[in-house]
Amino acid sequence: MKINRLLIGILLSLIYGSIKAQGIEFKVGDWEVVKTRAKAENKLIFVDVYTTWCGPCKKMDKYVFKDKKVGAFYNTNFISFKIDAEKEEGVDFTKIYEVNSYPSFLFIDNNGKQINRKTGALEREEFLKLGEKTLNSEKDFVSLMSAYNNGNREPEFILKYLSLLKGRGLPTEEIALWYFTMIEKENWTSLENLKLIKAYLNNPFSSVVGYLAKNKEPVRVQATLNSVYYTLFYVYKNYINTTISKRKNNKENDALLLSHISLNFYPNEADYLTFIAKRVIFSRDKNWKSYVEVVVGYVDSFKKPNALTLNECAYLFYKNNINDESALNIALSWINTALDITNKNHHNYCHYLDTKASILYKLGKKEEALLFAKRAIKKSKESGSDTNSTMDLIKKIENHS
Numbered sequence: 001m002k003i004n005r006l007l008i009g010i011l012l013s014l015i016y017g018s019i020k021a022q023g024i025e026f027k028v029g030d031w032e033v034v035k036t037r038a039k040a041e042n043k044l045i046f047v048d049v050y051t052t053w054c055g056p057c058k059k060m061d062k063y064v065f066k067d068k069k070v071g072a073f074y075n076t077n078f079i080s081f082k083i084d085a086e087k088e089e090g091v092d093f094t095k096i097y098e099v100n101s102y103p104s105f106l107f108i109d110n111n112g113k114q115i116n117r118k119t120g121a122l123e124r125e126e127f128l129k130l131g132e133k134t135l136n137s138e139k140d141f142v143s144l145m146s147a148y149n150n151g152n153r154e155p156e157f158i159l160k161y162l163s164l165l166k167g168r169g170l171p172t173e174e175i176a177l178w179y180f181t182m183i184e185k186e187n188w189t190s191l192e193n194l195k196l197i198k199a200y201l202n203n204p205f206s207s208v209v210g211y212l213a214k215n216k217e218p219v220r221v222q223a224t225l226n227s228v229y230y231t232l233f234y235v236y237k238n239y240i241n242t243t244i245s246k247r248k249n250n251k252e253n254d255a256l257l258l259s260h261i262s263l264n265f266y267p268n269e270a271d272y273l274t275f276i277a278k279r280v281i282f283s284r285d286k287n288w289k290s291y292v293e294v295v296v297g298y299v300d301s302f303k304k305p306n307a308l309t310l311n312e313c314a315y316l317f318y319k320n321n322i323n324d325e326s327a328l329n330i331a332l333s334w335i336n337t338a339l340d341i342t343n344k345n346h347h348n349y350c351h352y353l354d355t356k357a358s359i360l361y362k363l364g365k366k367e368e369a370l371l372f373a374k375r376a377i378k379k380s381k382e383s384g385s386d387t388n389s390t391m392d393l394i395k396k397i398e399n400h401s
Contacts, residue, residue: 021331022071022073023064023065023066023067023068023070024065024070024071024080025071025075026080026081027080028080030089030130031081033085035112041078043078044077044107044108044109044110044115045079045080045106046074046078046105046106046107046131047080047082047106047108048065048128049094049097049102049103049104049106050083050085050102051084051086052086053391053392054102054391056102056120057121059121060122060340064122064123069124069128073128073132078084078107085099091094097117101119101388101389102119103119103121104274105116105117105119105122105127105130105227105400109133109138113168113170114169115134115137115141116130118130120386137164138227140146140164141164144157144161145161147161148161155182159179160198160325161175166200168276171302172201173206175200176200176201179196179210183185185211186210186251188208188212189215189227189228194227194228197209198235200242203243204235204239204257204260205256209232209235210368212228213232215228216301229266232264232265235271236260236261236265240276241276241280244257244281244284245280245284246284247284248282249285254277254281258278271298271301278294279289279294279295288324291320291322292327294326295313295316295317296327305337305338305341307342307348308338310334310338311348311351311352311355312340313334314332314355314356315355315358317331318331324360325363328362330354330361332359335351336356338355344379347383350379350380350383350385350390351376353373353376353379354373354389354390357370357372357375357390357397358371361393361396361397370397373390373397376390377394
């Protein structure tokens with residue numbers, strides 16, 4: 001038996017290999033190979049997602065990953081893997097795991113399910129604590145899952161289990177709905193339970209959310225951020241942003257959602273939720289003509305321009321790859337207005353400059369786009385904001401000049 005294990009270990013080393021170093025040994029091979037090795041060794045996978053131009057990524061390489069203590073801990077407890085977000089399978093990997101900032105540290109089980117993540121450079125001790133927390137969370141999860149499968153339904157236990165499920169990105173709806181059946185309906189609207197609804201329920205058509213709609217504050221001005229009404233609003237908004245975008249074209253379900261929004265909300269929130277729902281639906285269905293019409297109509301409905309919303313709507317045209325020149329020029333006018341009405345020292349000013357650079361790039365005005373991107377970088381550094389997305393834009397502009 002010992003000989004077989006030794007042979008397996010040697011074989012795995014020959015097949016998969018690793019980047020030998022004083023610190024973390026990053027495995028060589030593709031993603032499927034790494035998952036195979038993780039299964040063979042019954043370990044979690046640590047993934048460093050980086051880009052070649054990312055300064056904080058280089059800092060991690062130089063000062064943290066090569067540290068002896070870090071290497072000893074991560075080599076013992078994880079299969080470690082590095083992936084360039086902009087090359088080959090890294091492009092698909094970042095889409096699957098929705099990575100858009102660098103460096104990103106992902107902890108993934110050997111079936112490919114993410115269980116923890118962190119973005120941005122860390123000091124040695126912070127990085128070690130991140131790994132320790134992930135391991136402890138995994139042990140807790142295995143223990144709680146076993147207890148749940150064996151019939152434990154104590155309220156305190158269920159709440160802890162729900163928290164771990166959510167932390168791993170696993171469904172919570174079914175268990176949370178069961179939990180609420182154990183509570184008197186009159187207590188569903190308590191502050192504590194409203195927080196649970198926000199955290200674990202995502203279906204606006206569920207019995208619990210339906211109860212909120214029937215028992216919301218009768219007058220909008222009575223509703224605070226912790227009210228029944230704004231809990232209802234949060235659930236709908238979250239559902240639109242996380243679920244509708246992933247559903248296949250379903251006109252009946254879309255119509256039902258829009259009908260419920262109209263029935264359950266006062267005018268301001270109804271208008272906003274209708275806007276984002278239609279925006280997401282048209283984006284999902286790649287109906288860009290209707291998408292542009294909805295966004296333009298929404299912005300035109302403002303009595304007074306709002307810089308944050310103007311920036312959001314303008315950037316959506318860039319993000320969704322809208323190529324219509326007239327639409328892009330409208331977006332450019334929006335972001336120009338946002339910049340005009342915003343103090344240059346405001347913390348969002350750098351983001352507005354980035355959006356303007358992005359729109360100019362889409363319009364083919366590369367020199368002007370580069371100028372505003374560099375201004376965005378300067379402002380970001382002054383305000384302590386992240387510069388990764390703007391650096392990415394500059395790289396695109398320079399590569400296509």
